[in-house]
Amino acid sequence: MSKHYDLISIGAGSGGLSIAERAASYGAKTAIIESGELGGTCVNVGCVPKKVMWYAAGIAQGLKDAQDYGFNIDLEGDAGKLNWEKLVMKRENFIGGILDWYDDYMADAGVDVIRGEARFIDNKTLEVDGEQYTADHIVIATGGRPIIPTDIPGAEYGIDSDGFFQDLDEVQPRKVVVVGGGYIALELAMLMDGLGSDVSVLHQAWPVLEGFDSTIQKALRRQMEEDGITLYDDEIIERVEKQADDKLTIHFTDGNSIKDVEALLWAIGRRPNTDNIGLENTDVELDQRGMVVVDDEEKTSVDGIYAIGDIIGKVPLTPVAIAAGRRLGDRLYGGKPERKMSYENIATVMFTHPPIGTIGMSEEKAREVYGDDIKIYQTDFVPLYHQMTRHKVKTHMKLIVQGENEKIIGCHIIGLGADEMLQGFAVAIRMGATKADFDDTIAIHPVSAEELVTMK
Numbered sequence: 096m097s098k099h100y101d102l103i104s105i106g107a108g109s110g111g112l113s114i115a116e117r118a119a120s121y122g123a124k125t126a127i128i129e130s131g132e133l134g135g136t137c138v139n140v141g142c143v144p145k146k147v148m149w150y151a152a153g154i155a156q157g158l159k160d161a162q163d164y165g166f167n168i169d170l171e172g173d174a175g176k177l178n179w180e181k182l183v184m185k186r187e188n189f190i191g192g193i194l195d196w197y198d199d200y201m202a203d204a205g206v207d208v209i210r211g212e213a214r215f216i217d218n219k220t221l222e223v224d225g226e227q228y229t230a231d232h233i234v235i236a237t238g239g240r241p242i243i244p245t246d247i248p249g250a251e252y253g254i255d256s257d258g259f260f261q262d263l264d265e266v267q268p269r270k271v272v273v274v275g276g277g278y279i280a281l282e283l284a285m286l287m288d289g290l291g292s293d294v295s296v297l298h299q300a301w302p303v304l305e306g307f308d309s310t311i312q313k314a315l316r317r318q319m320e321e322d323g324i325t326l327y328d329d330e331i332i333e334r335v336e337k338q339a340d341d342k343l344t345i346h347f348t349d350g351n352s353i354k355d356v357e358a359l360l361w362a363i364g365r366r367p368n369t370d371n372i373g374l375e376n377t378d379v380e381l382d383q384r385g386m387v388v389v390d391d392e393e394k395t396s397v398d399g400i401y402a403i404g405d406i407i408g409k410v411p412l413t414p415v416a417i418a419a420g421r422r423l424g425d426r427l428y429g430g431k432p433e434r435k436m437s438y439e440n441i442a443t444v445m446f447t448h449p450p451i452g453t454i455g456m457s458e459e460k461a462r463e464v465y466g467d468d469i470k471i472y473q474t475d476f477v478p479l480y481h482q483m484t485r486h487k488v489k490t491h492m493k494l495i496v497q498g499e500n501e502k503i504i505g506c507h508i509i510g511l512g513a514d515e516m517l518q519g520f521a522v523a524i525r526m527g528a529t530k531a532d533f534d535d536t537i538a539i540h541p542v543s544a545e546e547l548v549t550m551k
Contacts, residue, residue, distance in 0.1 A: 097220060097227035100126050102427070104234045105213045105221070105372060108135020110404035110416030111236035112197070115206045117424025118232075126207040126230075128223055133197040133208070135238050137413040138190060140260045145282060147186045149446045151177070152289025156448070156486065163484040177290060179267035187264075214373035218397050222373075232427060235379075235387060235395075235402040236416070237368035243361045249335030252343055253359035259283060268292060268358035272345060274332070275362035276303040278445045281315065283360060285448045288324050295325040295353060297332065297345075304445075308457035308507040310473065314491045315447060315509060322448070335359060367406040384408060391435060393423055409438045442521035444514045449488050452517030454524055455505035461495050469497045469504070472530065472550045478511050478543045490543050494530065494550060501530035506547070516544040 102118045104111040107129035119125045132139050158175055161168050168175065201208055211223040221228045241255035254262055256279050269292055273284040276298030288294040296319070303326075304312045319326060330347045338344055343356040367385045374381065380388040380396040386408035393401045401423060404416035418436060425434040442454040461469045473493040481488050490510025497504045503524050508517060523532065538545035 097229045100124050100207075100228065100230040102126075102232040102234065103128060103221065103228060103230040104236050106135065106236035106238055106368075106404075107131075107133045107197075107208070108236060108238045108404065108416065109137050109413045110238075110420045111135070111234065112201075113417045113420030114234050114236065114403065114424050115420075116201075116204050117421045118428050119205045121424065121428035123428050125205070126209055126228070127201070128209045128211065128213040128221065128228075130210065130212045132194055133201070134193060136257075138193055138197075140257045142413055143190060143193070144186050144260045145286075146446060147189065148182075148286045148290075149282070149448075151182055152286040152448060155289050155291065160480075160484045160486060163486075177267065179290075180265055183264050212371075214371075215376045215379075216373065218377045218379075218400065231399060233400050234420075234423070235369070235372070235400065235406060236404050236420070237372060237406055239365040239367050239405045239411070241361070242364050242366055244363065247332055247334060249337065249343075250361070252335050252337050253361050255361050256283065259360055263358065270342075270356050271295070271358045271360065272297060272343075272353060272356050273360045273362060274299065275364075276301045276305065277362065277364070278304065278447075280360075280362035281319070282446050283362060284324060285319065285322070286446075288319075288322055289448050294323075295327060297327045297330060299327075299331050300329050306457070307451075307453065308493060308505070309459060310491055310493050311451055311453065311507050311509050314475075314489070315451065318447075318449070318488065318509075365405070365411075367408075369406055382408065392426065393419060393436070410441050410443075412441065412443055415441060440521075440525050442517050444517060446514065447509075449490070449510050450512075450514040452508045452513040453506070454517065454521050455503070456495060457505060457507070458493070458495055461497065461505055465497050465504075469495055470501065471495060474546055474550055476543075476546070479541055480511055490546075492546055492550065494533070494547070496530050503528050503530060503533070508547075510543060512543055516547075520544075520547060 101123040102125045104115045104127045107127045111127055115125045115127045158168055209223055213221045213223050216222050219229050241257055243255050244250045271287050271292045272295045273280050274297045284294050284296050303316055333346045333348045336344045343359055345353045369385050378397050379400055382388055387395055387402035387406050389395055389402050389407050393403050395402055403419040405411040422434045422436050425431040440455055445451040475489050475491040477487050478490050493507045494503055495505030506520055506524060533548045536548045538548050
């Protein structure tokens, strides 16, 4: 006999936890099915541990900047030496505390946590370790997983972004090769460079930060080169060879190679976790990428089955999955049918060095949609902090406006503090702010953000 719930979430990542908690808060009998740790990718092998490492890389640069501010710091001695093992240990202890909190929080919220791998038996029934479960509403929130190529001999000697946080626990790799040109690849490449590793990036003829505004692309590439990261633009990997000393040699199709690589990191994309949950036993429609097809209320092609998060192929960001889950709970059980998720004008930050903040259309996309009915305002400068340092990291800002009233349809920032300043500006832009609204806002001085309201 099966056990019945009002709502079951498959997956305890950000989206799955959010829908289960929100539904339970309205009195629904809910459960989450999860075979791994609560929190999913973000908490365990994504946003949270990455941000810890990003902070560490920033501190490493800050120690060098401190010398330029007059502090007597001997970076050749122990003062400038990173204890990699201690950093990783503290990072994992921090994550462990979050996981303990999740266990208590789900129990207090009245959400049952079912441990194991879920598989659909039919449109209404799930099976976990031989036990069957049914629900009025089933939410697929299984997230994605990183890809390691299968057509390159020796690719298995490398690690993916999960392995970066799971396998590199004792010794910092000194020579690192990152394959990929997206935000995961570049975030990890730049934090490892900041922590002192020799880093090369292979994006194998793909654009760096494809889809981002060209100003951001060019500025980040310039910064990576100035920081000493080696960029291989067109080289294609033929095979990966393990050396006698367990280091790697990466061979290219043109006959060149990179030797003595201590860590090869594949960051070439992710695939949705929809191929191992028994969807073939349902009428749920998938697209050619394996993403679940949903409407504007996250409904699938089967009544009573929904999908949220990375597996719907819209905006694969943790806060998006959380917001979608909460709104779905509000609609199903909170009597708020109008609470739909909007996937437009979503602000996002990329934790490179310096960070990137972006919302809305790129200049290229805006010209494609609006033609000449747009105007660009932009500036670049060395922020005050870096005026005092030898490490001159420039800030670039761009506003894209459209129409006679100059409604802001794009805002793109790369530079010190971009990660924090964007949130407030995102609120204004989502509310329909115009360039005149920005101009009429009194600047805060002296901060980099003032440039966004004084730009001419």
